[in-house]
Amino acid sequence: MSNPRARTTDLLKQPTGDDLVIFDQHRNIAHTLNRTAALVFEHADGTRDVAGLVSVLQAELNETADEDLVLMTLDKLRRAHLLEDAGPRSAETLRASRRRFVRKIGLVGALTLMLPVVETAVAPTPVMAQSGSATGGDSATLPPGLCVSNDQACANGL
Amino acid sequence: MALQQPTPPIVMWSPRETDASRASWSFFRASNLATFPTEQTLLFTCYGARIGIFTNDTRRPSVLEALRPMLPPGWQPLPSAQGVCYYLVDVQEPEAGEVTYTVWMGSECLVEEVDQEVALDELASALHVTVSCHAPDDWLFVHAGVVAWNDRALVIPGVSHSGKTTLVKALVEAGATYYSDEFAVFDRQGRVHPYARPLGVRDSQGQVTKESVQALGGHAGTEPLPVALIVSAQYQPGAVWQPTSLSAGQGALRLLENTVLARTRSALALQVFERVMHTATALAGTRGEAASLALHLRALFARRVDERT
Numbered sequence: 001m002s003n004p005r006a007r008t009t010d011l012l013k014q015p016t017g018d019d020l021v022i023f024d025q026h027r028n029i030a031h032t033l034n035r036t037a038a039l040v041f042e043h044a045d046g047t048r049d050v051a052g053l054v055s056v057l058q059a060e061l062n063e064t065a066d067e068d069l070v071l072m073t074l075d076k077l078r079r080a081h082l083l084e085d086a087g088p089r090s091a092e093t094l095r096a097s098r099r100r101f102v103r104k105i106g107l108v109g110a111l112t113l114m115l116p117v118v119e120t121a122v123a124p125t126p127v128m129a130q131s132g133s134a135t136g137g138d139s140a141t142l143p144p145g146l147c148v149s150n151d152q153a154c155a156n157g158l
Numbered sequence: 159m160a161l162q163q164p165t166p167p168i169v170m171w172s173p174r175e176t177d178a179s180r181a182s183w184s185f186f187r188a189s190n191l192a193t194f195p196t197e198q199t200l201l202f203t204c205y206g207a208r209i210g211i212f213t214n215d216t217r218r219p220s221v222l223e224a225l226r227p228m229l230p231p232g233w234q235p236l237p238s239a240q241g242v243c244y245y246l247v248d249v250q251e252p253e254a255g256e257v258t259y260t261v262w263m264g265s266e267c268l269v270e271e272v273d274q275e276v277a278l279d280e281l282a283s284a285l286h287v288t289v290s291c292h293a294p295d296d297w298l299f300v301h302a303g304v305v306a307w308n309d310r311a312l313v314i315p316g317v318s319h320s321g322k323t324t325l326v327k328a329l330v331e332a333g334a335t336y337y338s339d340e341f342a343v344f345d346r347q348g349r350v351h352p353y354a355r356p357l358g359v360r361d362s363q364g365q366v367t368k369e370s371v372q373a374l375g376g377h378a379g380t381e382p383l384p385v386a387l388i389v390s391a392q393y394q395p396g397a398v399w400q401p402t403s404l405s406a407g408q409g410a411l412r413l414l415e416n417t418v419l420a421r422t423r424s425a426l427a428l429q430v431f432e433r434v435m436h437t438a439t440a441l442a443g444t445r446g447e448a449a450s451l452a453l454h455l456r457a458l459f460a461r462r463v464d465e466r467t
Contacts, residue, residue: 014428016435017406023414023424030414030424032407121411123420126291 004053004074005046005084023123024081031080034117036061040073041082050074061114068101073116080118191239198222201236202229205299205343205351207292209285210242215249221259221274222247228282230289231355243288245281263288286355290341290418297351298344298423298430301416304337304352305329306379307459310386311350313342313438315416321393321448323357327369328448330357330376332456337379342413346426348433350385354378386462388412388440391451399451401443406432409440 010026020038022031033041036057043056050070057065075094077083105111191199191212200211200222215221236242246262250271259277261268261284269280290299303314303326312329316322323339330336338353345351356368371378390412391399404412410431414420417427445451 012425012428014410014432016410016428016432019405019407019410021407021410021414021428021432023428025424028421030411030420032405032411034405034407119408119411121415123414123424124417125421126287126418 002085003046003049004044006041006044006077007082007084011082022082027081028123030121030123031082032117032119033077036065036069036114037073037076037116037118040070040116041077044074044077044083046084057114062111064104064111065114066101066104068097068104069111069114069116071097072101076116076118080120082118191244194239199239200225201239201242202233203236204230204233204289205293205297207289207294208236208240208242209288209292210236210239210244211247211281212244213247213249215247217249221249221278224274225278225281228278228285230285231353243292245284247277247281286340287418293343295423295426296346298427299418300342300344300413301340301418302342302413303329303339304342304350305334306337306383307334307456309381309383310437310459310462311337311342311383312387312389312455312459313350313385313413314389314391315342315412316390317416319360321391323359324393325389325391325445325448325451327357327359327374328452329455330371330374331449332452334376334452334456335379336371336374336376337383341418344430344434345382346430346433348384348430348436349382351382352379385434385438386459387455388434388438389455390440390442391445392443393446393448394444395446397444397446399443399445399454401441404440404442406435406440408442409435409438412440412442 010024012023012025014021014023015038016032018035020033020041022033022041024030039056039060040053043053048056050067053070053074054065054067057069071094074083075097101111105115191210194212198213198215198220202209211222211225213221244264248260248262249257250260251257257274258271259274260270260272261277261281263284268284269277272280293299300313300315301317303316303322305312305326312334314322314325326336326339336354336357337350338355339357340355341353343351343353354371356370357374358366359369360366388404388409389401390404391401410428413431413434414424414427417423420427
């Protein structure tokens with residue numbers, strides 16, 4: 001299997017506090033990655049294998065970081081469409097990784113802080129932002145004067 | 159840019175299209191808005207958005223006079239109609255004593271042959287959206303309630319009907335300075351500016367009445383402020399406020415998912431919210447009654463001020 005590689009196209013990135021906020025311009029969704037997820041994302045450049053990413057986490061976070069933590073993190077990034085070569089690992093492999101890591105957390109409570117977090121939100125259209133409708137509207141359903149596929153263009157501007 | 163007749167390339171008739179709406183549209187289409195009588199024209203700007211309202215109403219006072227108190231807060235008159243987003247208000251009197259109103263936003267019919275109150279409510283509501291969408295990119299509009307204490311803002315992001323006005327009202331009644339019940343308007347430095355329209359208070363039947371902040375015994379802020387706290391609160395009857403702290407990135411996400419132009423100003427939004435989170439902390443949870451949470455938040459703000467000093 002090839003080394004994991006994070007997506008680089010159509011993404012805006014902004015470090016915010018300890019997190020990394022990413023806007024996916026292709027899907028119009030935003031993610032916030034905690035430190036663990038951000039470190040894996042930033043270092044998954046195709047040159048490092050899983051062991052290499054483990055080394056990064058051990059150096060930057062905690063020496064107890066291991067392959068299971070990296071595999072869990074890569075799985076979360078993959079689900080968020082943030083990896084290029086998103087060949088999925090088998091569900092059983094992932095379940096086993098998760099089980100082993102959860103068991104380890106039971107033994108070393110501090111590892112909880114290292115768990116990867118990838119939280120996602122949909123960037124709304126103007127209509128969705130107002131109504132809160134998750135399904136309500138792409139630009140085609142907007143009033144013409146407010147159709148902002150390019151907000152510099154004012155369809156009803158004189 | 160020269161003012162032209164309102165003939166967009168594609169005329170999009172609304173589903174309510176009727177002979178009356180066609181006649182209404184034809185009237186304005188045959189007119190040159192550049193030379194429309196000034197007393198039948200209302201041109202203004204708000205946060206840089208340029209808006210023009212034109213009417214065939216020649217009565218005194220006209221429908222435009224009735225609309226003035228409902229215009230977006232802080233509006234300023236414009237000297238010319240150049241580059242405005244336009245609205246048309248067609249006033250007809252089909253029978254003696256019966257006056258009907260049809261409102262157009264560009265080529266889109268907003269409401270047709272309704273009474274003045276309904277027409278103005280629809281128009282005023284649409285104007286707020288237009289401002290938020292057409293303000294230049296010095297500004298970022300987020301659906302949120304905003305109040306302030308001690309020169310620090312509290313931002314409550316949320317869509318319509320999420321209870322933010324109820325909470326804002328309770329906060330004002332608890333002594334907070336009112337900034338908005340609709341938009342947090344952010345500048346590029348991450349400070350929040352006032353959008354202090356009258357509060358749209360909804361009763362148990364869903365009817366909205368407008369209440370000025372003065373009528374609530376409060377006052378509106380005028381200065382831009384840094385944000386101290388972001389509160390994401392879901393209403394649930396009887397719930398006790400036991401919030402969880404959000405990380406900076408999670409706080410930014412709560413703002414982004416309520417940002418009007420989140421898709422087209424995403425780069426600006428990410429930069430602005432990063433700056434917001436320099437000074438802000440964010441909480442999320444389920445709230446019960448607004449008055450109880452308002453007192454809790456007031457105490458929280460007081461503690462934060464003590465910590466700063």
